[in-house]
Amino acid sequence: MTLLCLNDVSKIFGGLIAINDLSFNVEEGSIVGLIGPNGAGKTTVFNCITGNYTPETGSIFFDSKPIAGLPPHRIVELGIARTFQTIRLFGRLPVLENVLAGRHCRMKAGILSCMLHTAPQRREEREAVARCMEELRFVGLADNYSEPAGGLSYGNQRLLEIARALASDPRLIILDEPAGGMNDQETAALVDTIRHIRNRGITVLLIEHDMRLVMKICEKLIVLEHGAMIAQGKPEDVRRNPDVIEAYLGADDAQW
Amino acid sequence: MKLQDLRTPISVGLAIVLLVLPLVCNAYWLDVCVSIGLYALLALSLNVILGQAGIFHMGHAAFFAVGAYTTAVLNTLYHWPVLWTMPLAGVAAALFAMAVARPIIHLRGDYLLIVTIGIVEIVRIALLNDVAGLTGGSNGIFGIARPTLFGFRISKGVQFYYLVWCMVGVSLLLFRCLWQSRFGRALNYIKEDDIAAEGCGVNVTRYKLAAFVLGAFWAGMAGTVYAAKMTTIAPESFNFMESVIIFAVVILSGGSQLGVLISAFLFIGLPELLREFHDARMLIFGFAMMAMMVWRPQGLLPPLRRRYRVAENSSSQGVSPKDVWNDSAVSE
Ligand SMILES: Nc1ncnc2c1ncn2[C@@H]1O[C@H](COP(=O)(O)OP(=O)(O)O)[C@@H](O)[C@H]1O
Ligand SMILES: [Mg+2]
Numbered sequence: 001m002t003l004l005c006l007n008d009v010s011k012i013f014g015g016l017i018a019i020n021d022l023s024f025n026v027e028e029g030s031i032v033g034l035i036g037p038n039g040a041g042k043t044t045v046f047n048c049i050t051g052n053y054t055p056e057t058g059s060i061f062f063d064s065k066p067i068a069g070l071p072p073h074r075i076v077e078l079g080i081a082r083t084f085q086t087i088r089l090f091g092r093l094p095v096l097e098n099v100l101a102g103r104h105c106r107m108k109a110g111i112l113s114c115m116l117h118t119a120p121q122r123r124e125e126r127e128a129v130a131r132c133m134e135e136l137r138f139v140g141l142a143d144n145y146s147e148p149a150g151g152l153s154y155g156n157q158r159l160l161e162i163a164r165a166l167a168s169d170p171r172l173i174i175l176d177e178p179a180g181g182m183n184d185q186e187t188a189a190l191v192d193t194i195r196h197i198r199n200r201g202i203t204v205l206l207i208e209h210d211m212r213l214v215m216k217i218c219e220k221l222i223v224l225e226h227g228a229m230i231a232q233g234k235p236e237d238v239r240r241n242p243d244v245i246e247a248y249l250g251a252d253d254a255q256w
Numbered sequence: 257m258k259l260q261d262l263r264t265p266i267s268v269g270l271a272i273v274l275l276v277l278p279l280v281c282n283a284y285w286l287d288v289c290v291s292i293g294l295y296a297l298l299a300l301s302l303n304v305i306l307g308q309a310g311i312f313h314m315g316h317a318a319f320f321a322v323g324a325y326t327t328a329v330l331n332t333l334y335h336w337p338v339l340w341t342m343p344l345a346g347v348a349a350a351l352f353a354m355a356v357a358r359p360i361i362h363l364r365g366d367y368l369l370i371v372t373i374g375i376v377e378i379v380r381i382a383l384l385n386d387v388a389g390l391t392g393g394s395n396g397i398f399g400i401a402r403p404t405l406f407g408f409r410i411s412k413g414v415q416f417y418y419l420v421w422c423m424v425g426v427s428l429l430l431f432r433c434l435w436q437s438r439f440g441r442a443l444n445y446i447k448e449d450d451i452a453a454e455g456c457g458v459n460v461t462r463y464k465l466a467a468f469v470l471g472a473f474w475a476g477m478a479g480t481v482y483a484a485k486m487t488t489i490a491p492e493s494f495n496f497m498e499s500v501i502i503f504a505v506v507i508l509s510g511g512s513q514l515g516v517l518i519s520a521f522l523f524i525g526l527p528e529l530l531r532e533f534h535d536a537r538m539l540i541f542g543f544a545m546m547a548m549m550v551w552r553p554q555g556l557l558p559p560l561r562r563r564y565r566v567a568e569n570s571s572s573q574g575v576s577p578k579d580v581w582n583d584s585a586v587s588e
Contacts, residue, residue, distance in 0.1 A: 090445055105458070
């Protein structure tokens, strides 16, 4: 089943066409990679999907519902969670509260129940904490739950962003350069984590510069250049595509 | 010894002092303490907006005014008992806050600050101009009745003292609970990084508005107490300076509720203590504030961390944590 579908999506920044009539599908349960040289428009595509930008043209469907132009928090509620390329944690708040931020949209207590700490509110709070601790265990940060998030290593901060995204019960998780700032060992662990995420039934769409990682875990690749798609398909086919080879020639990250 | 470690003794000491104060104070100082209580109420409610959500709102006196005038009008014109007007004063201020905050809530920091200052001025000038023929222009409204509680008439200073400080006590409890909940966390996420908060699923606009409306509701109720105590209210009681003082109390406090109380005592009590210095008193007060900001730029007492009950044992189990979710169907 197609979970996410982009139709002729364009995004323009003051004359610069960042994305140009882009269309692609993401099948439910797959791991899809979005790759391309720096400035190709990958992050912009993510921002259109997550509601941070409204595309100028085209439509985006998630589970057959149109989502282009909805505010980001609505899109999270519908089941798309994200991480940021430039890490955006709540650095001064403890690790656990960062994950609770992702859980927020699945909690219901209103302002009055929060002021009175009613029984349902306390139960919900307990369940949320337990669930978020489970997500921290999943990414291996449970022991750090009370530390301020800003004190974690970059690699761990990326994992914490993943835990925060997972806490919102997403059907699709969007990872923007999750291996950025990670060493080889952490990257290898990340590959496992991403596979485990998929095994939980969550579809994964990721941007990554580390081509070894992309080749290893993605079932489908979409290659962007200057905001347009130049190839898509299985990793082994894409890497032999002459257009792709040309786009990457001379680029630093052409380490296939 | 750090100030943070002294929280418990300070809280207990403050509570005892507040309870016995009316026994030792003369009428003048009791009056000052009622004032401090009112400012504490206002600052506690502003703390939700400014301290928790980081919204730079310097117009709290406007909501205070809406509450006070609602009570005054309902009591003098329609003869409602004063305390019955309190919920309505809160609601009126909250509705007013909703109406004015909606179009400006997306503004940031300094821009919002300027617009909220504008709101205080608009309210004051509207009151001066006798809106709808109800507010009595620059003379304000006279003859507001004394409140009665369960048939008991509140008119003496000491009675107002206990009324105000009971309200402060209840507010402390309610706002503390609010802080330790998803609502309080949402406000903190917004303060830290509103784009990240929205991106994790927090409806940023809604929570900012909710903080505003809640703070205004409280300021409106404080307005009722003020109107009842003064029996006369006039536009000049709700000028920009009042807003600045409430704002400064919250900034000086550092963001915790205990900090707000201490800060209210310093801000309202200190100038009174310095009265014997006559003209120099505001100068001394100003220097004291400057010294504070240099000595403790983070404010008196920043909020503590929230506490969570976490099942510690489960994180140190022998099994690989990832096994929890592992699906054996897919092998590496
Ligand atoms: N908010 C923005 N305003 C203006 N230009 C932008 C903005 N975001 C991205 N761009 C431009 O759009 C192009 C694509 O950027 P981006 O999506 O970040 O690329 P990538 O993630 O593939 O490296 C770049 O030329 C970038 O400068
Ligand atoms: Mg990018």
